[in-house]
Amino acid sequence: MLNQTNFNIGHTHIIVINKTTYNTNEAVNILKKVLLSSYLNSINTVDIIITKNFRYGILHLRKHSVKRSSVNSTNTYANKNIIYINPNEFNNPTKLNQILIHEIVHIKHRQINQFIRNRYEAKTKVSKFTHFIERKLNLLMRGRIKASPRLIKQLLLDIAEDFVLEGVAKIAEEFEIHGKLTHFNRHAAEKYSYALNMYLKQRQYSSCVKIIDEAMWTIGYYMIKDILEANPKSNLEKLMHLSPEKIINIHERSCHHLGRTPLISLNSGGYINYNSIIYNNKSN
Numbered sequence: 001m002l003n004q005t006n007f008n009i010g011h012t013h014i015i016v017i018n019k020t021t022y023n024t025n026e027a028v029n030i031l032k033k034v035l036l037s038s039y040l041n042s043i044n045t046v047d048i049i050i051t052k053n054f055r056y057g058i059l060h061l062r063k064h065s066v067k068r069s070s071v072n073s074t075n076t077y078a079n080k081n082i083i084y085i086n087p088n089e090f091n092n093p094t095k096l097n098q099i100l101i102h103e104i105v106h107i108k109h110r111q112i113n114q115f116i117r118n119r120y121e122a123k124t125k126v127s128k129f130t131h132f133i134e135r136k137l138n139l140l141m142r143g144r145i146k147a148s149p150r151l152i153k154q155l156l157l158d159i160a161e162d163f164v165l166e167g168v169a170k171i172a173e174e175f176e177i178h179g180k181l182t183h184f185n186r187h188a189a190e191k192y193s194y195a196l197n198m199y200l201k202q203r204q205y206s207s208c209v210k211i212i213d214e215a216m217w218t219i220g221y222y223m224i225k226d227i228l229e230a231n232p233k234s235n236l237e238k239l240m241h242l243s244p245e246k247i248i249n250i251h252e253r254s255c256h257h258l259g260r261t262p263l264i265s266l267n268s269g270g271y272i273n274y275n276s277i278i279y280n281n282k283s284n
């Protein structure tokens with residue numbers, strides 16, 4: 001059975017690698033229909049791997065038994081982009097389109113954002129030293145080692161990055177389907193943020209992981225949505241150039257402007273409050 005093939009859409013070279021029993025020709029036919037050249041521009045090549053085995057998420061802690069898709073590699077040296085897709089998603093082309101946009105936005109985000117690319121390279125062992133910290137972080141989240149102020153700061157950076165990456169991709173998905181932002185109820189994001197702040201302060205890291213796993217799309221979505229609402233001249237493309245810290249800053253200001261409580265803040269006033277978490281971890 002044919003399990004590898006390739007084709008072009010616009011200037012993008014797409015290599016399909018099928019690791020499942022799903023029909024490769026059928027997958028390619030569907031992909032040709034749903035992959036939009038407008039979203040692919042500026043991406044030279046992308047490997048689409050059809051698989052049921054997914055690696056862990058950004059914090060290397062997530063173990064979704066069933067996952068729809070993920071994007072794991074933007075190795076800037078080899079210029080290799082890989083999207084993993086569950087074959088089940090081919091049953092629904094509209095949803096597949098949505099998923100591909102989401103993952104392609106992740107690729108673009110890393111491409112244009114030096115900050116996120118640096119951190120990503122650290123996580124993928126390009127920098128041995130930072131990789132060492134990431135490993136420690138992993139042990140911390142599993143309750144195997146104690147927190148140090150430095151690790152806590154690293155953890156907070158990782159969480160912020162998760163939120164920003166997922167928020168941007170989620171918003172892009174929604175724009176593509178509805179042409180506007182439709183989710184008006186921010187309440188769930190507020191509840192999750194409140195709980196995450198509490199668990200971070202109490203150093204209950206396994207509970208933190210659960211919340212992040214469940215809520216990063218929701219919290220990220222409203223972080224970005226608040227910004228776009230308060231700044232009509234801004235757009236996703238512009239926000240994708242900024243560091244996660246900068247995004248938190250703008251989110252905070254946007255919320256003050258809109259008369260809302262920020263979901264996350266560096267100094268004070270947000271449901272998640274980075275300064276007070278760091279202070280709390282120093283003090284006892």
Ligand SMILES: [Zn+2]
Binds near residue numbers: 106169
């Ligand atoms: Zn994502």
